[in-house]
Amino acid sequence: MGFPGFATIVVALMIIDGPLLQRATTVDVVTSTKNVTLALNLSPEVPNGFSGYGQYHTLNTSSSAISVSVDWKNRAPIHLDIQPCNGTCIAKAIGPGVALSNCSSQTWEISRADVYDPNATWGLWRAYDSLHDAWRLPMMYTLLGYLAPNSPRRSEVAKLQVGVLHWDDPEDENMPNGTYVESTCYYVPAMLEYDLVVRGTEVTIPDHPDQGRVLQTANNSLSFSLDVPPDQVQPNTMDALSLYLNLFVNVNSSVLSAANPPPGQFWGLDPFPSSNSAQLAKYFDYTQVGGAIHLTDPTHDIVFALNELMFRAGVMSTNWTNLADLIDPGLSIKQTLQAEQTVTENVYRSDLRWFAGAAILEIIAVLFVLPLFWGWWTLDKVTLLSPFEVALAFDAPLLKEANSAQGVAAMVESEMGSTQVKWGAVPDRSNFYDTDSDGTQRNGNAAYRLGIAESQSVMTPHKGMRFDV
Known part of the structure; x- marks a missing residue:
């Protein structure tokens, strides 16, 4: 299973800290008393x-x-x-x-x-x-x-x-x-x-x-x-x-x-x-x-x-x-009274024993996850799970000419910043030809799928269109 597997199990067990944190904080009633002066007519x-x-x-x-x-x-x-x-x-x-x-x-x-x-x-x-x-x-x-x-x-x-x-x-x-x-x-x-x-x-x-x-x-x-x-x-x-x-x-x-x-x-x-x-x-x-x-x-x-x-x-x-x-x-009828005022309020109280238990679990999870990031500096750039990074990782056609080593910010600024993209019906080239019974190909009807591409090649879907892929 390896170390990442153990780290995954530890992170999954972090759900236990929820009940511990709930026990760590309770609502209590606090009563305070002080002397006040009241004016009344009687x-x-x-x-x-x-x-x-x-x-x-x-x-x-x-x-x-x-x-x-x-x-x-x-x-x-x-x-x-x-x-x-x-x-x-x-x-x-x-x-x-x-x-x-x-x-x-x-x-x-x-x-x-x-x-x-x-x-x-x-x-x-x-x-x-x-x-x-x-x-x-x-x-x-x-x-x-x-x-x-x-x-x-x-x-x-x-x-x-x-x-x-x-x-x-x-x-x-x-x-x-x-x-x-x-x-x-x-x-x-x-x-x-x-x-x-x-x-x-x-x-x-x-x-x-x-x-x-x-x-x-x-x-x-x-x-x-x-x-x-x-x-x-x-x-x-x-x-x-x-x-x-x-x-x-x-x-x-x-x-x-x-x-x-x-x-x-x-x-x-x-x-x-x-x-x-x-x-x-x-x-x-x-x-x-x-x-x-x-x-x-x-x-x-x-x-x-x-x-x-x-x-x-x-x-x-x-x-x-x-x-x-x-x-x-x-x-x-005017009277001035010295009164004893009692105020009852709801306050939060923390039990540090339950909080310490939750904190220990969180520290253990952090210690297991941190080693997974060891050596990230050798990548020469900050790697994120942004849509651009995911698209680069899966070799998206729109980003084939982009230099993936530049990072997302540099790539958008230098190469892709002026590209207009659009979400809509994109032609599916793999289904552009029909195959006859003897195995020969001939031009057929274009198939469409939903996706993101350069705006000039994207058609806005209209009522009645079907997407099978």
Whole structure:
């Protein structure tokens, strides 16, 4: 086979370096963090009258409050009037929300005997069921509303009532007694510090235990009063938002203790028709066995949802031309934030081990091929695989008179430079004569083939011509 054969095999094996080079370069994700300054516009309070107005002691809801409520329900993205963030920015901003004003709670201990006692009572809310001759007792009770106009407190207060039952398996005598806890809390408009996550101009409010730190309460709320004439319009700030949220968080579910329960059953679960079964299921602990009932307190989730509604109201009202007149004096919607910006980018990484393997194969191939060119200088000219060199090598008739030792450049310049050549139908002299049956030749029709020759002897092919050679 000889040395050229080995060189050919080595060059053929060079295909292996393709996968090696692919492994040598990979795409990786790199995250970088730096501090940036962002400027945004956000109302620190819900403007006075955002929810609508009260007239004849009735709340008339505004289109702005309806729009914010629908956006919250549909989980529409929140876009701030803010300098766009490249990547993800985490910053603290001041926005509207609620602050806890007053809260009270009461706890009822439930003994094992209460499970079977149809006359047992607990909770501030309960109803007598004459059909079963027993009390319907609260299992989960949630109500979010606002104070009536004749309340001694101002009307801009969200009143949240929450009651939850916690009872272990009554069949297990070692289990402690159960409890029912009911709380009533009042929330007023306030300015809160939020931890915001900004991507571009879209902002989200992460839900965590210390989200929405209260800075101060708002003083822009006007009170309903029975002394206000019926025809006087009185602006309202947040009550429409709390009433709308109540549609999704209100729960009124009861249990009915059975005096003669069937085996394995100690409670009759009988939610009232007005109960929100989806909300009840959200806070029900399904890991309990037997007759155990464990419910989680929904207060945090309700307050967080109310804060988000208030925050959305602050975003929507930013472009109001009269906003400065509807919030407390001295407040501004312009805020400058120090944010932590995180940018994630795709970068190329090189693994030099795979690259070294490919380089070694390429070096070996070069070492095998280089000896094949040893002695090229003895040719006295540069030899290429150009069309002229190929034509000279195969003794083309057009180049028979050319000096092949001059090289392509010298040959074109000195001898062939003025020759006009053309591609087309060239007469085939070998087929110009026909042979008779007795072996004698006579003139026949010229045959043509496609090729390159001097332009005067080349005919342009036309439609219908056939080339058999």
